[in-house]
Amino acid sequence: MIEDKEPIYFTSEPKDAARKPYYNEIYTEGDWNDRERKRILIFDTTLRDGEQSPGASLNKNEKLRVAKQLAVLGVDVIEAGFPISSPGDFEAVKLVARSVKGPIICGLARAIKKDIDVAYDAVKDAEHKRIHIFLATSKIHMKYKLKKAEDEILRLAVSSVKYAKTLCEDIEFSPEDASRTDRYFLHNVVKSVIAAGATTVNIPDTVGNITPSEFARLIKGIKDKVSNIGNCVISVHCHNDLGLGVANSLVAAQNGAGQIECTINGLGERAGNASLEEIVMAIKTLTPDLTTNINTKELYKTSRLVSKLTGMQIQPNKAIVGANAFAHESGIHQDGMLKERTTYEIMRPEDVGVEGTRLVLGKHSGRHAFKARLKRLGFILKEDQMEKAFNRFKKLADKKKKIFDEDLEAIMDDDILKIPEELRLIHFQISSGDKIKPVATIEVKYKGRHYKKTSTGDGPVDACYKAIDKVIKIGGKLLDYQIRSVTSGKDALGEVSIKIASKGKTVSGRGASTDIIEASVKAYINAANKLVYKSPKQ
Numbered sequence: 001m002i003e004d005k006e007p008i009y010f011t012s013e014p015k016d017a018a019r020k021p022y023y024n025e026i027y028t029e030g031d032w033n034d035r036e037r038k039r040i041l042i043f044d045t046t047l048r049d050g051e052q053s054p055g056a057s058l059n060k061n062e063k064l065r066v067a068k069q070l071a072v073l074g075v076d077v078i079e080a081g082f083p084i085s086s087p088g089d090f091e092a093v094k095l096v097a098r099s100v101k102g103p104i105i106c107g108l109a110r111a112i113k114k115d116i117d118v119a120y121d122a123v124k125d126a127e128h129k130r131i132h133i134f135l136a137t138s139k140i141h142m143k144y145k146l147k148k149a150e151d152e153i154l155r156l157a158v159s160s161v162k163y164a165k166t167l168c169e170d171i172e173f174s175p176e177d178a179s180r181t182d183r184y185f186l187h188n189v190v191k192s193v194i195a196a197g198a199t200t201v202n203i204p205d206t207v208g209n210i211t212p213s214e215f216a217r218l219i220k221g222i223k224d225k226v227s228n229i230g231n232c233v234i235s236v237h238c239h240n241d242l243g244l245g246v247a248n249s250l251v252a253a254q255n256g257a258g259q260i261e262c263t264i265n266g267l268g269e270r271a272g273n274a275s276l277e278e279i280v281m282a283i284k285t286l287t288p289d290l291t292t293n294i295n296t297k298e299l300y301k302t303s304r305l306v307s308k309l310t311g312m313q314i315q316p317n318k319a320i321v322g323a324n325a326f327a328h329e330s331g332i333h334q335d336g337m338l339k340e341r342t343t344y345e346i347m348r349p350e351d352v353g354v355e356g357t358r359l360v361l362g363k364h365s366g367r368h369a370f371k372a373r374l375k376r377l378g379f380i381l382k383e384d385q386m387e388k389a390f391n392r393f394k395k396l397a398d399k400k401k402k403i404f405d406e407d408l409e410a411i412m413d414d415d416i417l418k419i420p421e422e423l424r425l426i427h428f429q430i431s432s433g434d435k436i437k438p439v440a441t442i443e444v445k446y447k448g449r450h451y452k453k454t455s456t457g458d459g460p461v462d463a464c465y466k467a468i469d470k471v472i473k474i475g476g477k478l479l480d481y482q483i484r485s486v487t488s489g490k491d492a493l494g495e496v497s498i499k500i501a502s503k504g505k506t507v508s509g510r511g512a513s514t515d516i517i518e519a520s521v522k523a524y525i526n527a528a529n530k531l532v533y534k535s536p537k538q
Contacts, residue, residue, distance in 0.1 A: 039291050040283060041259040043077040043235060044070050044276060046306060047096070048108055050267030051081070056310040060092035067096040069305050070264075073298045075103050075276075077259070079132060082108040083122035084115045090122050097126035104170065106130040111160035120167040130170040132202075133160050137189055138177035150185055157189055158196045165197035172200035174237065179205040183221060191226045200233045200259060205248055208241030208271065216251040223256035235259035238274045240266060245274030250282055253290055264306040265314055265321065277303060277320040277352070285347055300353035320352055365397070379412055422447055423472060423528050428521055432460045442467040442521070461520045468524055474531050476500040483516060496523040502531050 047063050050056065058066065063080065070078050080096040081089040097105045105126035107119035111133055123129040135157050142148055148156075157173065164171050173193040178186055190201050203222065205215060219236065223229055236252040236259070238245040249260045266275035280294045303321035307314050316324045349355065370390055374381065381389060392411050424445045432438040440463035441454045453470040457463030461481075469476060480499040495512045496519040507530040511522025 038253075038258065038289065039293065040253050040257075041076040041233065041235075042074075042276065042280065042292050042294055043079065043106075043237075043259050043261040044075040044263065045079040045237075045261055045273065046070070046263040046267060046276075047092075048079040048081050049237075049261075049269065049273055050263035050265075050306075051310075052269050053267045053272065053310070053312060056267060056312050058092075058309055060088065060095050062309045063092040064095055064099055066264075066306060066309060067100045069298070069302050071100050071102045072295070073302050074293045074295045076293060077104040077106050077130065079106040079108060079261075080123070084109065084118045090118060093119075093122040094125070097123045097129065101127050104128040104130045106132050106172070108132045108134065109164075111135040111156045113160075113163060116160065116164045116167070120164070123168075128170070129168055130172055130200075131164045131168045132172040132174065133157075133164060134174040134176050134204075135160070136177050137175035137186060138180040139182065140180065141177050154185075154189055154192060158192050161193045161196040161198050169199070171198050172202055172235065173198040174202040174204055174235075176204055177206040178203045179210040179215065179218065180207070183218075187222065187226050190222055191228055194226070194228045194232050198232055200235050201229075202235035202237050202259075202261065203252070203257075204237040204261075205239055205245075206237075208239035208245060210244070210248065212244060212247045212251045215248045216255045219252045219257055220255045233258040235261060237261035239268065240271045240273060240275075243271070245272070246278045246282065249274045249279050250287070253283070254287065265303055265312065265318070267306070267310065267312060275319070281320050281347060281352065284351075296351050297353045320347075374408060374412070379408075420533065421529060422532050423468075423525050425521060425525055426450070428464060428518070430460045430463065430517060432463075438463045440464040440467045442471070444468065444471055444525070446471050460517050464517065464521050465524050468521075468528065472528055472532060474502045474528065476502045476528070476531065479506065481520075483519075494519050496520045498523045498527055500524070500527045500531070505531060507531055 047058070047066060051058055051063075067078055067080060078096065078100065080093040083090040083093045093105075093107050097107075105123050105128065107123045107130075109115035109119035109131055116131060116133065119131050120129075123131070135153060136142060136146055137153060137157075142150070142153055146153070157175070161171055161173055175181060175186060175189050181189075194201060203219065210218070215236075215238075219234060222234060234252075234257045236249055236257045238248040238252075238261075240246075245262075245266070249257075249262065253260060260274070260279055262276040262279050263273040264276050266272040266278070276294075277299045280292050280296060280299070283290045283292055284296060300321055303314065306312075314322055316322050367386075367390055370393055371386060374386075374389070389411055393408070396407060396411065425442075426445055427443040429441045430438065431440075437456050438458070438460045439454065439456050440460060441452065442464060443450070443452045445451075451471045453467045455463050455466035455470060457466050465476075465478065478498060478500055480497075482497045484495050484497075485493070493512055493514055494516045495510060496516065498509050498520075499506060500509065501507075507527050509523040509525070509527025509530070511519040511524070511526055513519040513522065
C-alpha cells in the first residue's frame with residue numbers, strides 16, 4: 001500500500017491545486033458544476049464494468065471494435081478496462097489507448113502503487129489519458145472487506161491520488177459505496193482527494209440502494225459543503241439493483257454532477273448499470289437545461305454491436321433500443337399514430353438510429369392500421385373486399401402472435417383476389433449428386449398449353465427455377481429463400497418461402513411438401529403466378 005505521512009485532512013487547497021484536464025473548454029471559467037445548459041460528460045464503462053456481466057467477456061480485438069464505435073457515438077471517456085486484473089485486459093486497454101482518438105481513455109486501479117503503475121502503463125499512449133482510482137469508504141466495506149479504520153482509508157486515498165498525479169494529469173477518484181458512506185467522512189474524503197490532485201470525484205451508488213430524492217440530497221450536499229468542489233468534476237456511477245440507476249443519474253446531473261458513468265444496454269454487475277442510451281435520450285427529451293455530446297443516431301447501431309459481441313440479448317421491451325421500443329400493436333395506439341405520431345411517441349425512432357415506427361399487426365390491431373398496411377403493400381380494395389379481408393386477418397391473428405406482410409399477401413392472393421393459376425406444375429424430375437451437375441426437367445401447364453423444359457443449375461432448386469423460367473420468361477431474380485419445418489420428425493412437412501423480383505415488381509411465394517425440392521418448386525410457381533397476374537395493385 002502507498003504510505004503518506006503528510007496531514008490527512010486538508011483545510012485549504014495547496015498552491016498546486018488540481019488543474020482541469022484537457023476538456024476544460026467544455027466549461028467556462030468558474031465552478032465547473034454551475035453552467036447554463038450544462039454539458040454532461042458521458043463516461044462509458046461498458047468495456048470495464050459492463051464486461052463484468054456474467055458471460056459478457058470480450059477479447060482485445062472485440063474491445064477495440066466497441067471502443068471505436070463508442071468514439072463515433074461521441075462518448076467523452078472510455079473506461080477500457082481494469083489493467084491489473086489480467087494480462088489480457090492490460091493488452092486490451094493498451095490497444096484501445098493506442099488506437100482510439102478523441103475520447104479520454106481510462107484505466108481502473110485500486111489504491112495500490114502496483115495497480116496505478118500498471119494502469120498508467122496501459123493508458124500512457126492515449127491521446128488523452130486518465131487513471132481512475134477506487135477505494136471503499138462505507139463502514140460495511142471498511143470493516144468486512146478492507147479491515148481498516150477511517151483514518152487509514154483517508155490516508156490511502158490521498159497518497160494514491162498524489163502518487164498517480166506524478167504519472168498522469170487527469171485523475172479520477174471513487175469512494176466506493178459512497179451512497180452508504182457516513183456523510184461527514186465522505187465530505188472529508190472528497191475534499192482531501194481534490195486537494196491531492198483529483199480532477200474528477202465519482203460518487204458511486206455501488207449497490208443501487210438509494211432513492212432519487214436521497215441521492216439528489218447527497219450530491220447537493222457535496223456541492224454545498226465541500227469547499228474546493230469547484231476544482232473538479234462531480235461524477236456519478238449508479239447501479240440498477242432496484243431499477244433506479246437512470247433516475248438517480250438524472251437527479252444527480254440536475255443537482256450538480258457534471259459526469260455520468262454508464263454502459264451500453266445497461267450491462268454490468270448483477271442487475272447492471274445505468275443505461276447510456278436511456279440517460280442520453282432522457283436528457284435530450286426531458287431536460288432542456290442539460291445536453292451531451294452524444295450522436296444519438298449511433299445509439300441503435302452501438303447497442304446492436306455490443307449485444308452481438310457480448311452475446312447478451314436485448315429484451316424486446318428495453319427502452320430506446322429494444323425491438324418493441326417503437327412498435328405499436330394496440331388498435332387505439334395505431335389509430336392515434338396514423339393520425340399524429342406524437343400521440344404515442346415522445347421520440348422519433350430516427351433520432352436513435354432506428355429506421356422508423358413499426359405498426360405491428362396482431363389480434364389487437366384495428367381496421368385503420370390494417371387498411372394502411374394493405375395500402376403500403378399496394379392493395380386498394382372495395383369496401384366489401386376490405387371487410388372480408390379484415391375478418392380473415394382477425395381469424396389468422398388469433399392463431400399467430402404476429403402477422404407478417406407475407407401473411408397479408410397470402411390472404412389477398414388466396415382469399416380475396418383469388419389469383420388464377422396461370423402456371424401449374426404437372427411433373428418434375430431432377431438428377432443431382434456431389435459429382436454431377438444438377439439437371440432438372442419440369443413439366444407445366446401455362447396459359448392452357450403444356451410445356452416440358454430441362455435446365456442445369458448450381459443446385460437442384462436452381463435448376464428447377466431456371467427450367468420454369470424457360471417457360472414463363474419473366475427473368476425473375478431470387479431475393480430471399482427460407483425453409484422452415486412445419487411439423488416434426490423425419491417425415492416433417494417443410495415450408496419454403498421465397499421472394500422474387502421481375503421488371504420492378506417484387507412478390508413472395510410459398511410452397512409446402514415433405515420433399516423440400518417439391519416445396520421449392522411450388523413456392524416459385526406460386527410467386528410466378530403473382531407476377532403474371534394483372535392485379536388491382538397500384
